[in-house]
Amino acid sequence: MPPEQKAGATVRPAVSPWDDIAERLHANGLRWTPQRRTLIEVLKEQQGHVTASELIASCKERDRTTTPSTVYRALDLLEELGLVRHGHGHDGREEYHVLPDQVHGHLYCVGCGTTWEIRPETGAVIVDALAAQLGFDVDLSHVTISGRCAGCHD
Amino acid sequence: MPPEQKAGATVRPAVSPWDDIAERLHANGLRWTPQRRTLIEVLKEQQGHVTASELIASCKERDRTTTPSTVYRALDLLEELGLVRHGHGHDGREEYHVLPDQVHGHLYCVGCGTTWEIRPETGAVIVDALAAQLGFDVDLSHVTISGRCAGCHD
DNA sequence: CAACGCGTTGCAACGACTCGCAATAGCCAT
DNA sequence: ATGGCTATTGCGAGTCGTTGCAACGCGTTG
Structure with missing residues (x-):
């Protein structure tokens, strides 16, 4: 039943x-x-x-x-x-x-340890750049990109 | 001596x-x-x-x-x-x-398993995009971005 | 409703990496 | 040379993740 x-x-x-x-x-x-x-x-x-x-x-x-x-x-x-x-x-x-969420990338600040989400528009720039220049189809959701956020510059 | x-x-x-x-x-x-x-x-x-x-x-x-x-x-x-x-x-x-090498990012193709380097010009587009939109200073060399290369699209 | 095949599980062992701690040994001073 | 301060090492234990393998049990068939 x-x-x-x-x-x-x-x-x-x-x-x-x-x-x-x-x-x-x-x-x-x-x-x-x-x-x-x-x-x-x-x-x-x-x-x-x-x-x-x-x-x-x-x-x-x-x-x-x-x-x-x-x-x-x-x-x-x-x-x-x-x-x-x-x-x-x-x-x-x-x-x-x-998954139901929008696919998005992540940003990790090595200064303050915060993780930020990459908004779709911003992500698109990255995806498009690699697609246009290398024909590479990026899966942004897989990685966390490191760096320093606006508040943590040296 | x-x-x-x-x-x-x-x-x-x-x-x-x-x-x-x-x-x-x-x-x-x-x-x-x-x-x-x-x-x-x-x-x-x-x-x-x-x-x-x-x-x-x-x-x-x-x-x-x-x-x-x-x-x-x-x-x-x-x-x-x-x-x-x-x-x-x-x-x-x-x-x-x-380090002496140019700082560069990496691309990993989940299709064929190859790792590609992101050329500085291409990397610059990504770095600039995040800097301009979020004030985030990306360290591209830290990550390997996944996706599919030109030869491995479905 | 019992038998069966094969997708799954749990275990144990392993590889990558981290961390605390006591013993070691650089390096400077005497 | 000798001694001492303390940075470093090596070890043991622990976490995260993967894998091989034998036993298990889901879902189907007769």
């Missing part, structure tokens, strides 16, 4: 992108496991950036038997499905963010 | 930036140790990018007693002195390059 929620009269068609994951996994011969369910519950309530270890910690709160390698592998999978994106912070650690 | 090379008639004033390290260390109350000497010998013959573990391996070839933590600390020090620069590759691992 599948939960045919989509038939509910007042249910909006704007389902969260998470809602049909089970089906999407199935469609590819993949499985809907409790571990993945846990991770997705955690991801649903995330916003902004999260490090992998934060995610692992949150999963452990819900399921004490969570193991890191499983989470990492599940995240890889979700990334392939386009549901999350991972990048590296200024120190090389992994950071994830949920 | 100090090697007063600078007095040699035909010796150029263009000494390698490595030559006066011992003095520069001294000037800051730091010490000229065999471990640092080993690392610098290794660095001297490097060109392009090197990962920290490659450097450690090379140091071990010269001195089997080399310890990783010492190399990492020495590299930090040399970076403060402006002799090397470190950044993070697409996978977050550390990469070093010797």
